[in-house]
Amino acid sequence: MAARLKSQEEYATLIDKYDTFLFDCDGVLWNGDAVVDGVIDVLRMLREKNKSVIFVTNNASKSRVDYKGKFDKMGVQATEEEIFGSAYASAVYISTVLRLPPTSKVYVIGMPGLEHELDTEGIAHIGGSDPADNTLEPFKLSTFVKDEKVSVVLCGLDLHINYTKYCKAFQYLRAGATFLATNVDSTYPVDGGLLPGSGALTYVLAKAMGVEPLSIGKPGKTMMDCIKAKHSFDPARTLMVGDRLDTDILFGKNGGVSTLLVMTGVTTEAVLESTTIVPDYVIDSLGDLRVLI
Amino acid sequence: MAARLKSQEEYATLIDKYDTFLFDCDGVLWNGDAVVDGVIDVLRMLREKNKSVIFVTNNASKSRVDYKGKFDKMGVQATEEEIFGSAYASAVYISTVLRLPPTSKVYVIGMPGLEHELDTEGIAHIGGSDPADNTLEPFKLSTFVKDEKVSVVLCGLDLHINYTKYCKAFQYLRAGATFLATNVDSTYPVDGGLLPGSGALTYVLAKAMGVEPLSIGKPGKTMMDCIKAKHSFDPARTLMVGDRLDTDILFGKNGGVSTLLVMTGVTTEAVLESTTIVPDYVIDSLGDLRVLI
Structure with a gap:
């Protein structure tokens, strides 16, 4: 109790x-x-x-730098060294635990903050904010060319989630990529209530693959x-x-x-x-x- | 065996x-x-x-009429009466089992074929192919006005799935709407392999809500x-x-x-x-x- x-x-x-x-x-x-x-x-x-x-x-949509900006905007004192986010932890995990070779790439479902943390750790990535993947146009598997260098799929909160991103990530996972999630929060609070969180969005791939991702965050x-x-x-x-x-x-x-x-x-x-x-x-x-x- | x-x-x-x-x-x-x-x-x-x-x-993306067209295109003989789809079965379930009053509405995650079957059964619906819901623009909960007439959320395969659709459906489910899925197939076959299916896409809402939908199809x-x-x-x-x-x-x-x-x-x-x-x-x-x- x-x-x-x-x-x-x-x-x-x-x-x-x-x-x-x-x-x-x-x-x-x-x-x-x-x-x-x-x-x-x-x-x-x-x-x-x-x-x-x-x-x-x-919150994996923001880098530590972005998050510092949020603290400043909210009037809450914080230094960058006091802030730990699942985007940062994911990048650290990929570089220090997975020890991804420099030729390897991460396929990202996520926002620029997540991409920024990957950049900071020197990790190559595709997907994410790439305009080609931020589309509601139909995805055609028969003409999709996989990037053979992708060895990790990393999923975080992505407010521009769409079927093309899910389809590409799914193809990489089926080809054997490591399946990481920044976090498993099923919802997150905003002004006025709750919205579906990263953990819920990632579940499309977990369900389609029949396997759970390794979750990096809390x-x-x-x-x-x-x-x-x-x-x-x-x-x-x-x-x-x-x-x-x-x-x-x-x-x-x-x-x-x-x-x-x-x-x-x-x-x-x-x-x-x-x-x-x-x-x-x-x-x-x-x-x-x-x-x- | x-x-x-x-x-x-x-x-x-x-x-x-x-x-x-x-x-x-x-x-x-x-x-x-x-x-x-x-x-x-x-x-x-x-x-x-x-x-x-x-x-x-x-396949809930097609009405029986659409499906007849697919049979014709493929050169496979079939009459409309011989074809049963989960879109049609969902509409029948809503009209005959849920007995939705005429003032009630269904919030649809799905394609025009699903909407057409709802129309055939005289069921009012929103979402689906509405251009306002087919967007990658941010969803703002604080300015979202719920349609109080929505009493069912029906999820099927939606190749234009996006965060706005998930957010709206989630708000209706939290307000007590009945949670239906056309089907639970986690993948579906296309030329060149598999893509994430309706059952996988629906799982975002199942995970965010912590409840499983009632699935209508096989x-x-x-x-x-x-x-x-x-x-x-x-x-x-x-x-x-x-x-x-x-x-x-x-x-x-x-x-x-x-x-x-x-x-x-x-x-x-x-x-x-x-x-x-x-x-x-x-x-x-x-x-x-x-x-x-």
Whole structure:
């Protein structure tokens, strides 16, 4: 049973127990373009108390540079080194674990932010934002010429998803390409509600192939490995804060840190009551901690 | 263990045992635009022997009228009454089982053939081929106005699938619309190989919602109900012929008729060896029966 924190005393005890705070962003810091009330003050307070703050997002449509821009726009203080995204983690995985030879290519379903992170790691890629693949014209398999250098298919959130992208990715997977997903979030929060997420879009290929992709983002180990490579922290004094049980909270548990669920995102009270992924703590909103200021 | 038929005697015994032959089309009669060798002769032979032939396709991108056009183009004899498609069966299900009131609407992910079958049954629909929904422009939830009359989301193969369609369908499902799929085929055969099928495309919504759709086409009962409503046949003397175990062969088994798998479509020898859905008979190609002529 998760501890539901409500009082100023409980909040103060929570903050005192931890030195490092890992934050999910969508649904925790903001929803779409609306900052969660009080969050900017709470983050400032944590920094004033010399806490480390790290932002861990499964949003693969943005590079770390793009994400820094989002923080700036929202008025939330962050440095590029504090930001970890599944696009970045995917690029790191391909370059350091798969050790893709320089002649190999990645077929991308995703946005320019994902392509940018691949560029940063020196990984060749096709698909993605290529105008030829951003079309609603019919796909003709009989005239499709595969790029024989493609050895990985990487799927992230792609707001320009279409049948040509699915068909090409499917042909590469059938030819033996490694199947990676930036993350498995089935939905993501925007102003006004939820939209289908990367994990849902990727499922077309999983279903057509009959195999699941390897997922890089939360709750996967690769994301935690990326953070550990850049920041040292004591897991016993680290708290993962998120709005989603099957990514954020599971990520914290898999990584051996404590977990705090906020109710400003996708998790409803009904889901919380029946979940088998139980966070250590629950608060209504990260912004509620501002009573400590 | 399925009986593998190879000899002229075995083929003759098979034909003698049955009066009614239900045929899947893609992968059995043709692959893409190429008729399977010998099939036209075999179908003519069956008609000359006074066998009933019925064509049962999960292809939901075509109406029965469209499909008749495909038969004509391929040079395969068929009447409109002999053709049953999952688009037609879906429309029949909505009008006769759901009994949708005339004020209600269906949000369609699918092609004009599906819309045409809905029209035939007098069912109001939006989405589908509407130019506003056939776009790669960003979808903005905060300005989206739901049509409150939508009470069903129907998903079929849609070669113009895009994020706007997924987002709109998802909003209607979240508001309580009934979730129907024309069929669950994860792939479909075309010239040169396989492409992701309706069942794979629909999975974006299944994954985002966390619920499976009700599937109308093979192997579902609705398709068999549609055929029985128009043709009388003795199940004991009826043979379902198909290339796919989890749709065609299971459909035959669910309907209490005998089943014949052909190896000209999606099923490989390796899949056949390990399947739990065992057909009564297997032949390499429907065209092989032409040795009987």
